[in-house]
Amino acid sequence: MSAADTHLVVDERELVAGTSLWQDAWRRWRRNRVSVVSAVVLVAVMVFCSVGPLAAELLLGATYDGQDISLGASAPSWAHPMGTDVLGRDVMARTMHGGRVSLMVALVATAVSLLVGVTYGAVSGFVGGRVDAAMMRFVDLLLSTPYLLLVIVLMAVIPPSSVSIGGLDGSFVLMFAALGLVSWLVLARIVRGQVLSLKQQEYVEAARAIGVPQATILFRHIVPNTLGPVIVYSTLTIPSVMLSEAFLSFLGLGIREPQASWGTLVSDGANAMVVYPWLLLAPGLTMTLTLFCLNFLGDGLRDALDPRQGET
């Protein structure tokens, strides 16, 4: 009885205090256990990939590029928990190291597609008319150019050495640029389509009728309503971007040996699957786990960001 009362009081205080969409979403999201667990796992994977290599080097003396030909491809052991590859490199260290590249690729692609894609699509759909037509033809142009050609041209035009930032290899930077360049295109189209239908809604007309400036209408009243499809699409983009990176790397356009990413590790591992299964399993399972969690997280976020989802 008193417990129920306390609960009610707490709820009401939250209701009065939190007024932004994000605060509400946060409150709803915390109730979604699967999504929260997924987020925790994702954070763990990130820690594994960022701090892991250092720890592995200190504790096990294993680095991603340290070869020990005498070991050959050895099965998992205490010294090498995920085994070693044919050159005797520690697979766990390589998986952790590869995770950095893959997660960074995912992050860059998602950030670009959210920032550029959503803004571009929203503006295009909202302004409409000739501006919309011109903006969308540009997207069509980029979409219809073969992606690979685009990357090769990009790399041919810009010498990789000229764009190296800090410790990052130039070809690495170019690959990010190439992935960023194409990752926002489809999202821009999706958002534009959403905005086209949303701007016909009466509440947009109503916002106009109370004198809300155009930009505020777009970003306060329309864009939040597109978040559902945007988040779902973003969670679908991440695996495909990771695979694109693996593909580019496979062609020698992305990262190069002894550098590694999950994509390259998996494709290398797949070749030796029958003889040395751990070469595929270690990076494969890590990647699968990550993608799984991303999907659950995305689902949870979508539900949390939609106030109409049951809050009973």
Added chain:
Amino acid sequence: MSDHVLQVEDLQTHFHTEHGVVKAVDGVSFEVGRGEIMGLVGESGSGKSVTNLSILRLVPTPPGRFAGGRILFQGEDLLTLPEARLRTYRGNRIAMIFQDPMTSLNPYLRVSRQIGEVLELHKGIDRAQAHRRSIELLEMVGIPDPARRVDQYPHEFSGGMRQRVVIAMALACEPELLLADEPTTALDVTIQAQILELIQGLAKELGTAVVLVTHDLGVVAGVADKVAVMYAGRIVERGPVGALFSRPMHPYTRGLLASVPRLDTRGRLVPVRGMPPDLTTLGEGCAFRDRCPEAFDRCGQTPLWYGTRQRGAACWAQQRSALTMPAELD
């Protein structure tokens, strides 16, 4: 007359489409005074909603175009007002209520934010003050437990309650002019009566001038002080509500009245036969003549206004009968 809050003079709103120019509003004039409720009636496509939207210049241009006329709001022509200036009027001095409460609230924003938005925009008050004022407004429009309800989302409200929220939004800045576009069409009858009573009460208390666009003659009879009947972009008859209902002058008005079911008289309902005309092919002559039971050869010419600015109709038949019997003018 300078005590009119709104004075529309010869308004012409045209749409340029692939099929030609649609004269959705073609020379409409009317005026509304303080605390006065004017009903603007007509069937779908008669131009009544476009008239309303034109007042706030919410008609998309292009394809829309204001081809002529003036809309004087407190003596200022809204059609030539700079957009930025007009924006400070919207929701502040002139408010609008939309037809469908289910779609006129943003599902992603709490009710407090939507009402608060108007206040923050026009009254320059902060969020906390806006929140408090929102509660007062919800209370005013008769929403029970407003302190709790104000922080809910639109989907947690019923249709009638949402329309109250919409009205609360419209009244937030105590506008001098309220444009209501079929405010009760989407609601069931008992709620309709409550909402209309609310609008009527506010017009009297706050002195708000109201333009009530509707196709429901019952609504007009209940709350309006005067009525203008629109057909094919023009006002075909106008008058005080009592006179117009008891002695309609235009055959179209008579047709509309005959097609409304009544509890106090028996008999068949007579619909207005035919369909509204295609506005792209409208030429010379009375737009209603193809459907008019009283049409005669004269109707091939565009009818002149017969009567005064307060009471009259645009119909040749009126003028013909006026030759034989005294006109009933109030």
